[in-house]
Amino acid sequence: MCVDLLQPAGLAEWRSESHIAAMEHVHRCTSVLRPLIAEGEANGIPLAEKAINDLMDATPAPQQKASLESVQAHVQAHRDAAEGSQLWFADTVNNYIEKLMRSFE
Numbered sequence: 001m002c003v004d005l006l007q008p009a010g011l012a013e014w015r016s017e018s019h020i021a022a023m024e025h026v027h028r029c030t031s032v033l034r035p036l037i038a039e040g041e042a043n044g045i046p047l048a049e050k051a052i053n054d055l056m057d058a059t060p061a062p063q064q065k066a067s068l069e070s071v072q073a074h075v076q077a078h079r080d081a082a083e084g085s086q087l088w089f090a091d092t093v094n095n096y097i098e099k100l101m102r103s104f105e
Helices: 009-039 042-058 061-080 085-104
Strands: none
Touching (some): 009 085, 042 061, 061 085
């Protein structure tokens, strides 16, 4: 007789669905940020903040920090290839993310 020491299927399924939903929210946020960083226009900052705030609102509290870290890594990748106003924009977005990250300390 074999005893299954794994988690019940329902819990594993919930975790998987939760992870997929979190990644969809991150993808939605980065899809908004990507063209805004490319444009590098100051008037895009409120849209970037809204995208990040929407991510936070849609993400369960235990996953918010990880979601922000994922978005931050995405912004950093674009920042590394940026120059001029794009660099400024990416830094501004990163500063906003850092401000939100401090709430998890």
